[in-house]
Amino acid sequence: MTTKFDLNDDSLVVIIGSGAGGGTLANELAQKGIRSVVLEAGKRFTLDDIENDEWKMFGKISWLDKRYVEGPARLAKDFPNLPAWIVKGVGGATMHWAGVAMRFQQHEFKMKSTNGVVPGANVLDWPITLQELEPYYLKAEKKMGVCGTEATGMPFHGKSSHYKVIAEGARRIGAKCEQATLAINTEIRDGRPACQVNGFCMQGCKIGAKWSTMYTEIPKAEATGNMELRPQSMVLRIEHDDKGRVTGVLYADRDGNQQLQKARVVAVAGNSIESPRMLLNSASSMFPDGLANSSGQVGQNYMTHVTGGVYAEFDKPVHMYKSTVVPGVVKQWQDNDPERGHYAGYELEILHLGLPFMSAFLNPGSSGWGRELAESLENYDKMAGFWICGEDMPVESNNISLHPTEKDQYGLPVPVVYKTDHINDTRMRNHAYDRSTELFESLGARKVNYLPPYPASHNMGTNRMSEKPRDGVVNKWGQSHDIKNLFVSDGSQFTTSGTENPTLTIVALAIRQADYIAEQMKRRQI
Amino acid sequence: MNKNNTAESIPNPSRRRFLARSGAAAVCAGALSAGLLSATAWAAKAVGEQASATLLRMARDIYPHDTLEDKYYSQVLTPLAKKAEQDAALQTLLKEGVAELDKRSHQRFGKPYLEVAVESDRVQILRAIEDGAFFQRLKGDLMMGIYNNPELWPRFGYGGSAWQHGGYINRGYDQIDWV
Numbered sequence: 001m002t003t004k005f006d007l008n009d010d011s012l013v014v015i016i017g018s019g020a021g022g023g024t025l026a027n028e029l030a031q032k033g034i035r036s037v038v039l040e041a042g043k044r045f046t047l048d049d050i051e052n053d054e055w056k057m058f059g060k061i062s063w064l065d066k067r068y069v070e071g072p073a074r075l076a077k078d079f080p081n082l083p084a085w086i087v088k089g090v091g092g093a094t095m096h097w098a099g100v101a102m103r104f105q106q107h108e109f110k111m112k113s114t115n116g117v118v119p120g121a122n123v124l125d126w127p128i129t130l131q132e133l134e135p136y137y138l139k140a141e142k143k144m145g146v147c148g149t150e151a152t153g154m155p156f157h158g159k160s161s162h163y164k165v166i167a168e169g170a171r172r173i174g175a176k177c178e179q180a181t182l183a184i185n186t187e188i189r190d191g192r193p194a195c196q197v198n199g200f201c202m203q204g205c206k207i208g209a210k211w212s213t214m215y216t217e218i219p220k221a222e223a224t225g226n227m228e229l230r231p232q233s234m235v236l237r238i239e240h241d242d243k244g245r246v247t248g249v250l251y252a253d254r255d256g257n258q259q260l261q262k263a264r265v266v267a268v269a270g271n272s273i274e275s276p277r278m279l280l281n282s283a284s285s286m287f288p289d290g291l292a293n294s295s296g297q298v299g300q301n302y303m304t305h306v307t308g309g310v311y312a313e314f315d316k317p318v319h320m321y322k323s324t325v326v327p328g329v330v331k332q333w334q335d336n337d338p339e340r341g342h343y344a345g346y347e348l349e350i351l352h353l354g355l356p357f358m359s360a361f362l363n364p365g366s367s368g369w370g371r372e373l374a375e376s377l378e379n380y381d382k383m384a385g386f387w388i389c390g391e392d393m394p395v396e397s398n399n400i401s402l403h404p405t406e407k408d409q410y411g412l413p414v415p416v417v418y419k420t421d422h423i424n425d426t427r428m429r430n431h432a433y434d435r436s437t438e439l440f441e442s443l444g445a446r447k448v449n450y451l452p453p454y455p456a457s458h459n460m461g462t463n464r465m466s467e468k469p470r471d472g473v474v475n476k477w478g479q480s481h482d483i484k485n486l487f488v489s490d491g492s493q494f495t496t497s498g499t500e501n502p503t504l505t506i507v508a509l510a511i512r513q514a515d516y517i518a519e520q521m522k523r524r525q526i
Numbered sequence: 527m528n529k530n531n532t533a534e535s536i537p538n539p540s541r542r543r544f545l546a547r548s549g550a551a552a553v554c555a556g557a558l559s560a561g562l563l564s565a566t567a568w569a570a571k572a573v574g575e576q577a578s579a580t581l582l583r584m585a586r587d588i589y590p591h592d593t594l595e596d597k598y599y600s601q602v603l604t605p606l607a608k609k610a611e612q613d614a615a616l617q618t619l620l621k622e623g624v625a626e627l628d629k630r631s632h633q634r635f636g637k638p639y640l641e642v643a644v645e646s647d648r649v650q651i652l653r654a655i656e657d658g659a660f661f662q663r664l665k666g667d668l669m670m671g672i673y674n675n676p677e678l679w680p681r682f683g684y685g686g687s688a689w690q691h692g693g694y695i696n697r698g699y700d701q702i703d704w705v
């Protein structure tokens with residue numbers, strides 16, 4: 001079980017990050033007999049550490065290292081040091097995630113061909129199609145245990161009161177609303193229990209009903225003896241030789257000592273802020289702009305989805321917290337129909353927050369106080385609402401860069417995240433606010449609250465896939481265009497964001513990438 | 527909104543319902559008028575009586591829940607004041623913050639903050655300082671102390687931790703009688 005590999009073993013795959021991408025890749029490789037070390041910056045938590053408490057879990061597992069948000073968006077003012085709400089811990093953001101698992105739509109791999117050039121955006125087709133990914137989506141759904149799919153045959157969750165309210169509103173305005181396909185067990189499956197509707201999916205599932213690499217992929221990989229996980233190991237830079245091949249990874253261990261782990265292959269899966277940051281921090285005389293960056297696209301095209309919240313107050317109780325966090329999705333506007341006044345689609349994901357988070361997000365920032373806010377919070381139990389999740393435009397100037405002077409506790413330049421709306425994003429969000437309002441008013445809502453985007457939970461695109469090396473960072477396997485034995489295995493590969501939540505696609509890509517890495521290693525190409 | 531500070535004068539039906547649920551109707555009106563000083567012994571030592579009463583008034587203006595007893599606001603302010611006894615910077619922040627508040631009240635309404643009777647007048651003064659460290663410190667502590675206080679969750683109709691009760695799978699997650 002407790003495999004240990006030597007720092008000088010240069011036959012290993014070194015995977016950086018143990019979340020959706022990294023954790024999945026490690027297990028897939030381990031099952032094929034390929035040995036890896038997973039370096040994870042965060043601690044290893046157990047189910048005992050998980051509490052049904054929003055702020056406690058936020059404090060316990062969030063990535064809170066210094067970061068800056070810049071740009072004219074409200075987020076920069078409200079949360080100047082918290083661009084993203086993600087996790088530092090074994091399992092990464094799959095601890096926090098709500099479990100929504102949907103496949104991309106066909107056209108979402110072809111946004112450039114579909115809409116042509118969108119001024120001010122850096123839109124590109126993916127170098128893969130839905131058809132190529134379908135078998136891997138199927139495998140991902142099986143692996144993760146997605147309910148309501150043919151892949152598992154597991155039934156949907158029961159319809160919660162929150163779902164029923166929204167579904168009725170959707171019916172009244174003629175909009176399509178469906179129960180969510182969630183990677184949350186509705187039956188005992190894969191050694192994990194069925195959901196008991198605690199309603200704290202985004203604080204980590206206390207009983208392990210929700211898929212997280214923390215207690216699925218990681219222990220399964222360890223059980224093969226082919227994988228060593230090193231928690232509290234913060235990667236500082238990736239090293240290369242004079243032929244331009246990566247050779248190892250320098251990291252700070254739990255005691256702050258620097259260690260160099262040699263590698264045959266390196267896979268970067270630190271989520272879309274840290275992954276490009278690592279590549280930029282690994283700049284050398286041979287690669288002065290950072291590794292894998294001949295295109296100049298490392299860190300660019302940062303996407304978070306077009307988001308926002310809409311919460312209505314009714315006369316009677318809803319008790320939205322008595323539900324899986326996302327019980328259903330209104331899919332009426334998920335297609336690409338420029339007639340609506342914007343390109344690409346969005347989904348309205350029924351989603352609850354607890355009272356503590358609602359008080360922070362209903363009107364975030366310095367002006368969020370006073371009688372109107374207090375009155376709304378007094379109506380907490382009569383609220384129902386959505387989190388908007390729509391495709392956002394890749395824009396080159398939305399990016400991750402390194403602070404010119406300031407360093408973090410590891411001595412690394414602090415990342416600066418610049419993100420602002422493309423005009424299409426703004427139009428889409430307004431469309432979503434309007435349609436949500438219609439839906440809520442059809443049910444007699446007394447008041448509708450519009451919440452600005454929270455710190456990003458979906459982070460994508462900063463090492464994007466492209467057909468041509470000049471347009472992106474990696475090829476259709478997530479392999480660096482410039483460096484053959486360097487891979488990107490997380491959401492930063494996304495060429496465009498799609499409308500759907502990213503994790504199922506991240507996992508499908510990681511399964512597919514594992515096949516490719518195995519084959520390339522066998523053929524001694526890497 | 528131009529509402530004054532007693533619960534009886536507020537016709538809003540939502541608040542009446544909140545009042546009924548919390549069963550605290552009797553407490554609130556008195557607490558908000560004359561009873562202020564007595565409830566604020568907590569901070570008198572660190573910042574003085576007038577200042578501590580002002581802080582309580584301000585706290586209730588930031589998150590005004592007329593049915594919540596003063597003690598819930600004091601529960602936030604007391605540890606802050608205690609900390610200020612040891613922490614000179616915090617003490618200065620609080621003292622100077624209150625002084626600034628009173629200065630602005632005098633300029634605008636000719637009396638200290640505590641004596642400005644109409645809530646919307648006090649809100650005007652607070653809006654002007656809301657970006658400052660003093661206000662944000664109080665707001666931040668209050669948000670946690672009020673909305674993240676498990677003791678108050680039932681009053682807001684929030685269930686809190688559920689796993690130890692077996693979740694809601696057998697406790698009415700699917701019940702709704704109006705759709």
Ligand SMILES: Cc1cc2nc3c(=O)[nH]c(=O)nc-3n(C[C@H](O)[C@H](O)[C@H](O)COP(=O)(O)OP(=O)(O)OC[C@H]3O[C@@H](n4cnc5c(N)ncnc54)[C@H](O)[C@@H]3O)c2cc1C
Nearest residue numbers: 017019020021041092093098099100235270490491501503
């Ligand atoms: C509240 C919330 C709700 C969400 N809900 C959904 C949902 O319903 N559906 C969905 O599809 N997605 C959801 N997501 C998003 C989903 O969690 C992420 O898209 C997904 O986990 C990203 O996978 P990843 O592999 O890119 O990164 P992560 O899972 O974040 O993993 C990255 C890991 O790398 C580690 N790391 C970073 N830098 C370093 C370094 N230098 N050295 C070592 N380790 C490092 C991190 O600590 C982390 O563990 C949600 C996210 C949040 C926060």
Ligand code: SF4
Nearest residue numbers: 195196198199201205
């Ligand atoms: S609702 Fe289900 S998945 Fe979510 S935390 Fe609870 S038991 Fe886990």
